[in-house]
Amino acid sequence: MTAIDRNASLPENRAELSPAQARELFRNGLVGPTAGFSRGYAQANLIIVPKDQAFDVLLFAQRNPKSCPILGVLDAGETSGELLAGGDIRTDVSQYCVYENGVKIAEPTDLSEYWRDDLVTFIVGCSFTFETALMEAGISIAHIDAGVNVPMFKSNIRSACAGSMSGPMVVSMRPIPASQVSDAVRITSRYPAVHGAPVHIGNPEELGIMDLSKPDFGDAVHVPAGHIPVFWACGVTPQAAVMESRPALAIGHAPGHMLITDARDSRYLVP
Amino acid sequence: MTAIDRNASLPENRAELSPAQARELFRNGLVGPTAGFSRGYAQANLIIVPKDQAFDVLLFAQRNPKSCPILGVLDAGETSGELLAGGDIRTDVSQYCVYENGVKIAEPTDLSEYWRDDLVTFIVGCSFTFETALMEAGISIAHIDAGVNVPMFKSNIRSACAGSMSGPMVVSMRPIPASQVSDAVRITSRYPAVHGAPVHIGNPEELGIMDLSKPDFGDAVHVPAGHIPVFWACGVTPQAAVMESRPALAIGHAPGHMLITDARDSRYLVP
Known part of the structure; x- marks a missing residue:
């Protein structure tokens, strides 16, 4: 080992x-x-x-x-x-x-x-796959700039069940300047095999996320004034289904x- | 029954x-x-x-x-x-x-x-799902015009194996006027969930198809002068794997x- x-x-x-x-x-x-x-x-x-x-x-x-x-x-x-x-x-x-x-x-x-x-x-x-494309379009990625892990949350969106497997959708969050949210959607939608477009933009509470400073996985990042929290589906979702x-x-x-x-x-x- | x-x-x-x-x-x-x-x-x-x-x-x-x-x-x-x-x-x-x-x-x-x-x-x-989009772009679909079934062929492209399942890729063929082949690629590539872009354009022999008038499934259609045979992956492929x-x-x-x-x-x- x-x-x-x-x-x-x-x-x-x-x-x-x-x-x-x-x-x-x-x-x-x-x-x-x-x-x-x-x-x-x-x-x-x-x-x-x-x-x-x-x-x-x-x-x-x-x-x-x-x-x-x-x-x-x-x-x-x-x-x-x-x-x-x-x-x-x-x-x-x-x-x-x-x-x-x-x-x-x-x-x-x-x-x-x-x-x-x-x-x-x-x-x-x-x-992470589409983060390079976002950065090339001039969109900063907060957790990369801070050298920490991306914040991930168990949302209140239920995954579709399959046999014995059920659980919540896990989402990752990136703060995006309001003026660049449209670009972030447009760019990531072109990568459907790596989660694609965001699943939610703007209201963490609607996903059941009450405190952005307390992610279920990864590290918290600051959401500066003028930035919108943008949420993408996350590949930790199968592990959330395993836990449930x-x-x-x-x-x-x-x-x-x-x-x-x-x-x-x-x-x-x-x- | x-x-x-x-x-x-x-x-x-x-x-x-x-x-x-x-x-x-x-x-x-x-x-x-x-x-x-x-x-x-x-x-x-x-x-x-x-x-x-x-x-x-x-x-x-x-x-x-x-x-x-x-x-x-x-x-x-x-x-x-x-x-x-x-x-x-x-x-x-x-x-x-x-x-x-x-x-x-x-x-x-x-x-x-x-x-x-x-x-x-x-x-x-x-x-068949993208045929409406092709027709709306002014591309005729020969088997629809003729009221027959689309011609399908077992190609020499091997499917990727999975456990007990192996077999050839089955392809469907539509004759497309040379001037519209580019449009046909562009339009169908936007429908990846229904086979997407063609897998081959122009040389049936390279797919091991020696006679377009003898499809393995469906009906033959005429390929008029000036038309190119265009091949899309076909959902009969699992049945070809079952046969093998x-x-x-x-x-x-x-x-x-x-x-x-x-x-x-x-x-x-x-x-």
């Missing part, structure tokens, strides 16, 4: 690392949120379940495409694939969450002791600590 | 029928291809399998989104749903194909005698004889 180096600061050249270089750093013990890593490459959420739970998870994703856009699936027992060439899904994410009966029992940096040959890995799109639905075993990434894939962001851009 | 009236001519007002009215006609025995029915509403392919085969089919669809875009899934034993309000999946398609061990054993107009409570229904997008992969039981629609859904075409239009 790799030792955790929680004090290692994130590398200054993180935006320039290739996905393989970034995965190697995490494999070797770096722990931290991945926003801003490997600019131009898609990052991804994970949900890993035993084969007998896999249909329910895949159907849940099909019925909730805004929150759970599937980028790839590794067959039972497979640990690598086209999205992480030469990589290993058990080690290449900086931190994981292991759930038994819906309760988080561990946050390891390596899945070796939990791995089983019947585990199916779902690689789910992440809104209590399958015997499920594994996710630690929120904000994504798999950095070999796929270019542009692969997920629609015309 | 409903009597087959193969000689019933298709109703002249078929474009104006509501989806519910069209489904009622098919439930009551009308048999025929559905191109041109219920203008503005999405039509769909079917693939129905027992629950123990359902993960492989859903994963096959996830890995082959051009040919198998999933619009909806009915849970095991469910016979109706949001896409066919008040309808019954066992009766509302004009004709079905029943496969045992990959061999077509029946083409019933009613599934009552084959239905089981463990059957899961996958509703898959169909290129030989699951114990699978049911599809008869090619070209689609489920007419309550969803507007515009639901599947991206910006």
Whole structure:
């Protein structure tokens, strides 16, 4: 098991690392949120379940495409694939969450002791993917500027159920200057495979979010005067369903600590 | 079991029928291809399998989104749903194909005698959906003008495998005037959930199609001088995989004889 180096600061050249270089750093013990890593490459959420739970998870994703856009699936027992060439899904994410009966029992940096040959890995799109496009359009991303994790909230929007899986939609929040909200919608709508357009703009209370300074996952960011809180569906949603639905075993990434894939962001851009 | 009236001519007002009215006609025995029915509403392919085969089919669809875009899934034993309000999946398609061990054993107009409570229904997008948009742009659709079924071919493009499921990509062909091919690409690319942009333009031989007058499914249409054969991925692809992969039981629609859904075409239009 790799030792955790929680004090290692994130590398200054993180935006320039290739996905393989970034995965190697995490494999070797770096722990931290991945926003801003490997600019131009898609990052991804994970949900890993035993084969007998896999249909329910895949159907849940099909019925909730805004929150759970599937980028790839590794067959039972497979640990690598086209999205992480030469990589290993058990080690290449900086931190994981292991759930038994819906309760988080561990946050390891390596899945070796939990791995089983019947585990199916779902690689789910992440809104970090469109952040490069937003920044190129002159829209600042508060959590990147602050060097923290994106704030995520369990909303009062219910996901569509699938078999044993049910739960709330998790959303990520970015404060956007009012004059740029239209651009943010327009740009992100062109990336439907990585959550696409926002699910809500402007009134956190309508999503059941009473205090933006207390995210359920990730870190709080300040919403400056003149900025509007904009909410996108988030790939932590399957983990929220795991917490509610209590399958015997499920594994996710630690929120904000994504798999950095070999796929270019542009692969997920629609015309 | 409903009597087959193969000689019933298709109703002249078929474009104006509501989806519910069209489904009622098919439930009551009308048999025929559905191109041109219920203008503005999405039509769909079917693939129905027992629950123990359902993960492989859903994963096959996830890995082959051009040919198998999933619009909806009915849970095991469910016979109706949001896409066919008040309808019954066992009766509302004009004709079905029943496969045992990959061999077509029946083409019933009613599934009552084959239905089981463990059957899961996958509703898959169909290129008929974008034909209205093509016609509105002034592009004629040969098989609609001729009142026949669209020609479909098993291509030499291999689908991505998923568990037990493998097979060739099936493609549909429409002759398009050379001057309008660009428009046809542009328009259909905006409908990714119903096969999207063409997979091939111009050289049938490269797809392993040696004779356009002998489609594997549907009817031949003439390719006039100055027209280019344009090929789109087709939702019969799961049935081609069934023929090759030989699951114990699978049911599809008869090619070209689609489920007419309550969803507007515009639901599947991206910006």
